[in-house]
Amino acid sequence: MSLEVTEDISAAALTRYDMLIDTRSPGEFAEDHLPGAVNLPVLSDEERAEVGTIYVQDDRFKARRVGGAYVARNVAHHLQTALADKPGGFRPLVYCWRGGMRSGAMATILSQVGWRTTVLTGGYRTYRREVVRRLYDQTLDHRFVLLDGHTGSAKTEVLGRLGEAGFQILDLEGLAAHRGSLFGALPGRPQPSQKLFESRLLGVLDALDPARVVVAEAESSKIGQRMIPPALWTRLAEAPRIELVAEAADRARYLATAYADVVADRKALDDIFARLPIRISAERLASWQAMAEQGALAELAQAIMVLHYDPAYDRSRKRHDRALLGAVSLVPDHPASLVEAVDRVAQMVGELDASALGRDP
Structure with a gap:
């Protein structure tokens, strides 16, 4: 297993990866994403809403169990479709909203396959802070x-x-x-x-x-x-x-x-x-x-x-x-x-x- 983490989202650093994988839901991806990223969601918009509702209104354990089943099924689908032709040397960068469960789940599976997988620490929020810094606070x-x-x-x-x-x-x-x-x-x-x-x-x-x-x-x-x-x-x-x-x-x-x-x-x-x-x-x-x-x-x-x-x-x-x-x-x-x-x-x-x-x- 080869699983790494990074906070480097400079343009030069991102070119080192064969694919930038955004694991967030399609709705989140449509609002914004890293340039060149591909959306391979581990939860659909509907699944994310369902799991969130269960987590808040019902039972946290149940939410994780239901969510885990969705994640496993969706990652399996991506392995059989979008990632089916990737070679052994494939090197993806994976991220979610804040570098937590969704990106971690996919990255763990991809690394178990044998791919050198990197997770973006802090997820999309790390990237967004950099955008704001450069376009609002710098010259x-x-x-x-x-x-x-x-x-x-x-x-x-x-x-x-x-x-x-x-x-x-x-x-x-x-x-x-x-x-x-x-x-x-x-x-x-x-x-x-x-x-x-x-x-x-x-x-x-x-x-x-x-x-x-x-x-x-x-x-x-x-x-x-x-x-x-x-x-x-x-x-x-x-x-x-x-x-x-x-x-x-x-x-x-x-x-x-x-x-x-x-x-x-x-x-x-x-x-x-x-x-x-x-x-x-x-x-x-x-x-x-x-x-x-x-x-x-x-x-x-x-x-x-x-x-x-x-x-x-x-x-x-x-x-x-x-x-x-x-x-x-x-x-x-x-x-x-x-x-x-x-x-x-x-x-x-x-x-x-x-x-x-x-x-x-």
Whole structure:
């Protein structure tokens, strides 16, 4: 039997294991987990609730007996399925909520099989304390440059293309599963919990080279319902920006395509109109609803931009007053113009990267 314990959850340490096994229930796992972890629960959500109820309301011994039977059956199932093809040199890290009975039970069985098994001391709580320490109490070393611009200036698309070209990017909207506006919810894809968002965020930050520039979109401190943690927000608030500039009509055409899925859902659209942080008259609302009904999406997008998004952007820009590195004009829905804009932004970022690394641009 080979059973070890560890408190080391650094990114480098976690790479030593062949699998990170989260033995908590699916519900606990969905709320948050170590990046890259696989959920092999020893108790389902229902079983965990049942055992907990017996423990509190009936008899502790009975709870352990019932729970033990569930654990044995579930671990056996994992051995016959998810772990069936693992070789003799397989080395897993196992954890539960606080490094107690659930992870201990699975780790004991896996070690008896002959695998070199390690238990995370303190379980998920050890990991969560580290996330909070780094994202709330410390300062990040990363150096950011922001893509800024009015709604509809293709910031997300430019960011993605920079990533494809080999530049370091931080896709906050992708991590938060939200496009960063009232219309930003992704159909069929709910936002992660705040804890899971922070775990994903830290995993991406750990994979970035702090010596190189990281490009991100200029966001508010919240993306949908997810808050950007202080350590990152501090760095973003002081970062210089590259502004993407596009005419309102061009941005409206681009938005009509980018947000067509939202507009197609009339109930969702009416809910968004109701949440607008500005007063709109019954006549204006009826006009907007008619535009949506008739498929006049570019006209609808431009009307909302003029009344809400553009003024909100202008207020935010005055409030943050970030240094401007340069402006890049483009027609967002014109492929050649978009390619040219990406090339110009890439040149600016490349020069900053070269400067940061002490090279000639």
